[in-house]
Amino acid sequence: MSDSRSGRRGVAELVSAARDGDPRALARLITLVENDADELPEVAAAFAPFTGTAQVIGLTGAPGVGKSTTTNELVRALRGRGHRVGVLAVDPSSPYTGGAILGDRVRMQDHATDTGVFIRSMSSRGHLGGLAAATPQAVRVMEGAGCDVVLVETVGVGQAEVEVASLADTTLVLLAPGMGDAIQAVKAGILEVADVFVVNKADRDGADATYRDIQGMIGLAPRAPGSWRPPVVRAVAAKGEGIDEVVAVIEKHRDWLVAHDELRRRREARAAAEVEAIALATLRARMGSLREGTALPSLAAAVASGELDPYAAARELLAGLRSSSA
């Protein structure tokens, strides 16, 4: 769908301005991604040459573990090492509510005057390809605008968050004492995608138990020989404690990825998921246009009344799709 605001500046102009570090152009481009604007293929083509220039770090955890504070401190540490940093706060919000709980603008204040940091919230509601397509596209825009580290932060610990996390080069999972996180992590499949665990608020009661729990679960998880064993780092992000250790572990993981040709493998997997999501979204959009015609509703009515079974109906739908997509 087209974003009416995008007409104010042409894509080429926006891309050029974003490349020159214009934060408003960058923001506009991510809005195009968010809304699955018609201009996206053009944006994607313009930014393709810069693909792979940034390290992508995923950061997830349940509400209340201190994600914003930790992100903020990581940005500070990475800036101190001379990186240009992009932060993408992705909200895999329900398709129903539209009530994205984003913002937390306070933390942005810390870096408001720093042109080496770009912070942006993004929902994937408007994007037909969902998170799998929207996130890599937004990352690519940030890469193209010169960010050499992109932090992708997601709210909550669930399947959607796991999906986003698995799109990163390195995935950090934040835990905090007394939240039953370890169990949650296992249930949500986080153990399979986490590269680094951070026990935040490590100065609180129960931090040792959380540390032991997660170490125990890591020990129990099946892992191929020679594979990466996720380290567990203790931190008190609110006091800046443990952040250097987190950065060191991220760098260690990056070296490991490169040494094991795993970086290339992960990025190709991410690209495959992205291409497949765009392709499926395209097909779904074609079905949607059939739906507005008569094919799907009349097929659905036949299925609902028991005249037709759903497989036969799906075959008819696909036959119609094939003839319409020529």
Added chain:
Amino acid sequence: MSDSRSGRRGVAELVSAARDGDPRALARLITLVENDADELPEVAAAFAPFTGTAQVIGLTGAPGVGKSTTTNELVRALRGRGHRVGVLAVDPSSPYTGGAILGDRVRMQDHATDTGVFIRSMSSRGHLGGLAAATPQAVRVMEGAGCDVVLVETVGVGQAEVEVASLADTTLVLLAPGMGDAIQAVKAGILEVADVFVVNKADRDGADATYRDIQGMIGLAPRAPGSWRPPVVRAVAAKGEGIDEVVAVIEKHRDWLVAHDELRRRREARAAAEVEAIALATLRARMGSLREGTALPSLAAAVASGELDPYAAARELLAGLRSSSA
């Protein structure tokens, strides 16, 4: 994918036995649904004539609100009214863990000797079409086997649960005091799909506050004129209290659905979602077979290295799909 166990009895024989009330045949058929067996189109065709014969009641709520107990008591009440009842406990588990937290076999004991009740857990992990396709198919099997009420229970309150709930004729959302449910419900989009709210454990502290919270949120939610306003029922399922009121409200909602031609509309929407999910799963499976060949990996490698943008890659993928699907 084919379930090796399905070979032991032919589909026609299983369908016939399930029609005669054989619970093992019914269980076997739902296993076929769960695993997306090759025989499914045949099963669907056999059961199509019985579509729409059962009232489908969705039941969802966060862990700990008393879903199992409430389901159990509803089954008892519905049996008392002479209904044959099917219970489908759907676990929209993560594709990663496979750790379905199902079972709770204890409650089944209550109805173990009652041939008018069929209780079955189902995961949708093995089903390419996901919950949207698997649940209506399993419901259709239960309808075909003579259940005139099917309770679809889902674990948790999240997007997947909302999806399942929205497949029902009448959707019950369970809350309990002191769990912050009302907020959760709003976040997960439950308000939009709930037809009836049940404040369970209504004899506990905080029940009045929960009742007021949810009433307040219902009052605030946008609602078209003449639409159904979800009633809130207090219950103590563990003592059987309030269950008759819940059943009465379900019957009232059913009458409302029929009077407003909303039952037909909902069932056609459910069928449309099912047909679309099967069609998309078919397309996805075709892409999967491309993936095992060379198309997607080489396209993904080109995207990961920045030679190709993902939209151009998706176009190439779809072009290959079209020529391979002839």
